[in-house]
Amino acid sequence: xxxxxxTHTIRQGQKGKFGLLANGSSGPWEIAIDEATSGQDRWxxxxxxxxxxxxxxxxxxxxxxxxxxxFEPRQGxxxxxxxxxxxxxxxxxxxxxxxxxxxxxxxxxxNDRFFLxxxxxxxxxxxxxxxxxxxxRIADALRQVKQDLDDEE
Amino acid sequence: MTKELPDxxxxxxxKAGLPRGGAVPFDPxxxxxxxxxxxxxxxxxxxxxxxxxxxxxxxxxxxxxxxxxxxxxxxxxxxxxxGGKEYIRVGLQGxxxx
Numbered sequence: 001x002x003x004x005x006x007t008h009t010i011r012q013g014q015k016g017k018f019g020l021l022a023n024g025s026s027g028p029w030e031i032a033i034d035e036a037t038s039g040q041d042r043w044x045x046x047x048x049x050x051x052x053x054x055x056x057x058x059x060x061x062x063x064x065x066x067x068x069x070x071f072e073p074r075q076g077x078x079x080x081x082x083x084x085x086x087x088x089x090x091x092x093x094x095x096x097x098x099x100x101x102x103x104x105x106x107x108x109x110x111n112d113r114f115f116l117x118x119x120x121x122x123x124x125x126x127x128x129x130x131x132x133x134x135x136x137r138i139a140d141a142l143r144q145v146k147q148d149l150d151d152e153e
Numbered sequence: 154m155t156k157e158l159p160d161x162x163x164x165x166x167x168k169a170g171l172p173r174g175g176a177v178p179f180d181p182x183x184x185x186x187x188x189x190x191x192x193x194x195x196x197x198x199x200x201x202x203x204x205x206x207x208x209x210x211x212x213x214x215x216x217x218x219x220x221x222x223x224x225x226x227x228x229x230x231x232x233x234x235x236g237g238k239e240y241i242r243v244g245l246q247g248x249x250x251x
Contacts, residue, residue, distance in 0.1 A: 019186055148161070
């Protein structure tokens with residue numbers, strides 16, 4: 001029987017002990033990065049808003065800084081497109097799962113509007129709008145998370 | 154009696170809005186991470202309508218899940234017992250909601 005050479009992403013909800021690595025909150029938004037306390041290195045992001053909860057595996061805590069940067073005003077185009085990198089500065093893959101990607105997309109109409117896409121960009125399962133004050137609050141919570149991560153080093 | 158916690162964990166409890174006082178204060182279950190540092194344990198609810206949600210674990214193994222204001226109740230914590238088979242509702246100040 002042929003065996004796959006691909007590394008399968010371990011999906012959320014599977015067993016394994018986790019602990020809180022870093023967190024932040026601003027208004028109704030709370031963000032946490034959890035880390036596996038045993039087994040292989042794994043990290044998950046929990047994003048809680050007034051009417052939505054997201055929990056997904058991330059490639060590493062480094063993604064937090066990239067998301068903060070992504071929410072900042074556009075600097076110029078980049079060409080990378082792998083996980084955790086920016087594609088033409090308009091999208092950022094933030095989840096580790098390649099089968100069901102989690103992606104942030106920058107609106108091309110309003111500077112303060114973003115979309116969080118769960119699933120393929122062509123046929124998303126969820127398309128969640130983040131705009132205006134929520135963008136500022138999420139960025140604020142992320143900066144607190146980043147501070148926690150920096151303190152850990 | 155309040156136990157001494159690392160400064161980072163103190164701040165994380167504050168940021169999460171977990172109660173430190175009242176009749177039912179949050180007393181974190183601490184885990185040791187791979188770098189040998191203490192972290193607040195997190196776990197997944199396995200029963201009931203909150204099944205699948207991740208929350209903060211206390212020393213009694215209960216999982217604290219934030220619940221937003223609704224039906225006239227303010228923001229509070231649904232403290233899941235036995236993986237979510239039962240739960241109690243705790244206000245942000247650490248007191249049981251009626």
